[in-house]
Amino acid sequence: MSLLIATLAIGLVFGVLALGIYLSFRVYQLPDITADGSFPLGAAITARLLRDGVDPVTATIAGMAGGALAGAITGAIHVHFKVNALLSGILVMTALYSVNLHIMGASNVPIRANTIFTPFEQGATAWLGQETSILGRSVPSSDLGLLLATTIVVGVAGILLMLFLKTELGAAMRATGDNARMLRALGTSTDRMTILGLALSNALVALSGSLFAQMQAFADAQMGIGVIVLGLASVILGQTLIGPVRSIALAIIGAVMGAVLFRLLVAIAIRMGLDANDLKLVTAVVVLAAIVGPNWLKSIARKRGKHAPT
Amino acid sequence: MLRLDSVCKTFNPGTANEVRALANVTIQLAPESFTVVIGTNGSGKSTLQGAISGAFDLDHGSITVDDADITRWPEHRRAHLIGRVFQDPFAGTAPGLTVAENLALASKRGKWRTLAPLLRGARRGEWKDLLAQIGLGLENRLDDPIGLLSGGQRQSITLLMATLTSPKVLLLDEHTAALDPRSAELVISLTTRLVAHSSATTVMVTHSMQQAATLGDRLIAMHRGKVYLDVSGVQKQHLTESELLALFSQMRRDDRFDDDACALVAGQYR
Secondary structure, three states: OHHHHHHHHHHHHHHHHHHHHHHHHHHOOOOOOOHHHHHHHHHHHHHHHHHOOOOHHHHHHHHHHHHHHHHHHHHHHHHHOOOOHHHHHHHHHHHHHHHHHHHHOOOEEEOOOOOOOHHHHHHHHHHHOOEEEEOOEEEEHHHHHHHHHHHHHHHHHHHHHHHHHOEHHHHHHHHHHHOHHHHHHOOOOHHHHHHHHHHHHHHHHHHHHHHHHHHHOEEEOOOOOOHHHHHHHHHHHHHHHHOOOOOHHHHHHHHHHHHHHHHHHHHHHHHOOOOHHHHHHHHHHHHHHHHHHHHHHHHHHHHHHHHOOO | OEEEEEEEEEEOOOOOOOEEEEEEEEEEEOOOOEEEEEEOOOOOHHHHHHHHHOOOOOOEEEEEEOOEEOOOOOHHHHOOOEEEEOOOOOOOOOOOOEHHHHHHHHHOOOOOOOOOEOOOOOOHHHHHHHHHHHOOOHHHOOOOEHHHOOHHHHHHHHHHHHHOOOOOEEEEEOOOOOOOHHHHHHHHHHHHHHHHHOOOEEEEEOOOHHHHHHOOOEEEEEEOOEEEEEEEHHHHHOOOHHHHHHHHHHHHHHHHHHHHHHHHHHHHHO
16 A cells, blocks of 8 residues: 555656656657656756755755756757757757766765655644554555645646646647647747747656655656656556547646556556566557557558458 | 839759749739739749748848838748738648637737737637638637638638738738639638728739639739739729630740740850
């Protein structure tokens, strides 16, 4: 039970990541690999600031701001220098590796100070005592506080993102991904929209990294590897859960649910004996299958249909 | 008023694919005028529209709308002066956004996109009336994603979007060419109505001789990047489809003559 709650909490933190990837991949139709750098960037900035005695909320927001800057740089390289979007992301991601090492001063920084989760953990302990019984099993109350905190964060982030996408600016961003030519004809710089969108996407990714580091009590330069694929897996899984919907709210809920479900599946797979080293390989294969599979099945169905005796 | 002054544009200069798309074009179009532009393939009629909308930089010349010199303005900055409808019926609307959202984006043409909710204060009643004009029952589909609509329906809405904020210039780039005949007819009748009520300087490129003969108060025929024929007033009113077809075969004959003449001259000097 304790494992389940911890898994859910991590899943929700990755839900924030999924929101960021939803924005770049689904709204802009642009798989932005900057995420592999901005996730640890958020973690690094937060870990460093917490070590320096900065309060957790400021440290978390600073991490987000760092991610926003990284995303804006990717966007600027892409639109101003006409560099392919993937390559822009790869360049920034690679550069961020060094930046992150500089920020942390080492490849791994432990977090010993109070985190953004501490008040929730302490509050839950004070209210419910050290242990709480759920369905007859005893769990540490602090884990429940953690779960509540992550639920609040992902809920607030999701609702804000949904409201934002319904504003003039947010709708202009959606139109940029949908039909950039139209938006230019309507007098909006799609360059600016792309930079802003990638900034927002990476701010969410960095927030996720910051929260993940605070939850795990360390930041690591390597923690970003495969983050984009993990995010894509969540978004695609969420889409499969919800079905092909046009509603933004449902798509956002789907992305978060996808992240949580993916985390659960991973926990179950490892419990059932999957070597943790194979995790990234399996994730990549799952994402590939989810992207290629539907079309492949359709084409098989078509061929069958064609050759079927009448 | 829209004014083009000695506008020149050559694509791929200095290469084998060099195309002199606009060769010193000077045109002045009056406010509220409706000009139809025709021309052979590669005559520069679409390049003319691109020059006005800012799709590329000019090699030479200037473009002014009223008193503003917009020659160096980027495409998106010109947009608050210029409404556009493209040949591709799907190019003017964002498929993932609803009909209302598309109209709302168009109603804020050229303005800053703020954090205000897009559909707050939306003039739904007004939009419904406009959509009802089209006569396709679109007034009941404000909240459907526009991607669910047909090409003709989307092109009609694009037309509404282009005229929603009363721009100074309205550019229609073969906007019925990719539609089925019935939709094309519908879009043309909507065009006639909207242009009649609009104060914009309208420029419509077409390759339908029938549209060229019946629509507009001025006709410009482009050939090899130049204005080949420019008629207006009574002369334009009496222009018939067959006269235009004759004009086209003449332009093609000129083309052949030029090539033959070149070959002849080249032979003499070899």
